[in-house]
Amino acid sequence: MENYPPKTIVTKNLTLRIPQKSDTEAIFQGYAQNPEVVRYLAWRPHESIEETRRFVKARIAEWKTGPRFSWSITRKDDQRFLGMLSIRWPVPFRISMSYVICRSEWSKGYGTEAARAVMDWALSLLEVFRVEACCDIENPGSARVLEKLGMTQEGILRRMGYTPNISDEPRDCFCYAITK
Numbered sequence: 001m002e003n004y005p006p007k008t009i010v011t012k013n014l015t016l017r018i019p020q021k022s023d024t025e026a027i028f029q030g031y032a033q034n035p036e037v038v039r040y041l042a043w044r045p046h047e048s049i050e051e052t053r054r055f056v057k058a059r060i061a062e063w064k065t066g067p068r069f070s071w072s073i074t075r076k077d078d079q080r081f082l083g084m085l086s087i088r089w090p091v092p093f094r095i096s097m098s099y100v101i102c103r104s105e106w107s108k109g110y111g112t113e114a115a116r117a118v119m120d121w122a123l124s125l126l127e128v129f130r131v132e133a134c135c136d137i138e139n140p141g142s143a144r145v146l147e148k149l150g151m152t153q154e155g156i157l158r159r160m161g162y163t164p165n166i167s168d169e170p171r172d173c174f175c176y177a178i179t180k
């Protein structure tokens, strides 16, 4: 891959950086063990911090291999851990995004600010023509973030999402994207 994602992205209020082992406790407490937060994600709530430790290790290791790259979202002024944003970059022209914010930090604009920074970086690359994200059709918070980013809702991808906290069967997702 010619263009590697930046290891750090700084915005007005946030620093996005490569996850660290020391994020483990904040991830476990802030979202990984919380059924409300992981409801629309592709994994079940973590039952122990050991599970979160393995999760963090995998996110760090992926920076060497791709195609997934994750950043810890932290508050710039006090380095507080706020959440995580991941991209998948399987082919040069297209990047998909997903994100999660700790429950105590919802609706403060952090998810949108982090996603906007990554979207803007992606679109600034000559070879990237499309940034996309999918969300469960019953996840209005995530859909709202994507609307605020200026993405277009392109339709419903039927049976697209694996969300084991809701159903054993794949569920319909909204597909959002921005192109150039």
Ligand SMILES: CC(C)(COP(=O)(O)OP(=O)(O)OC[C@H]1O[C@@H](n2cnc3c(N)ncnc32)[C@H](O)[C@@H]1OP(=O)(O)O)[C@@H](O)C(=O)NCCC(=O)NCCS
Pocket: 036, 037, 038, 040, 041, 098, 099, 100, 101, 102, 105, 106, 107, 108, 109, 110, 111, 112, 113, 134, 135, 136, 139, 140, 141, 142, 144, 145
């Ligand atoms: C989706 C998520 C990342 C949003 O993060 P956030 O930091 O709260 O996002 P923001 O504050 O930037 O914006 C959230 C917007 O959604 C709105 N919103 C939140 N819950 C909502 C709901 N149930 N119905 C309608 N709107 C909702 C907020 O009001 C806000 O919009 P506004 O600025 O117009 O008021 C966060 O809710 C989360 O982590 N959810 C669980 C994980 C998840 O579902 N991730 C997405 C997987 S596709």
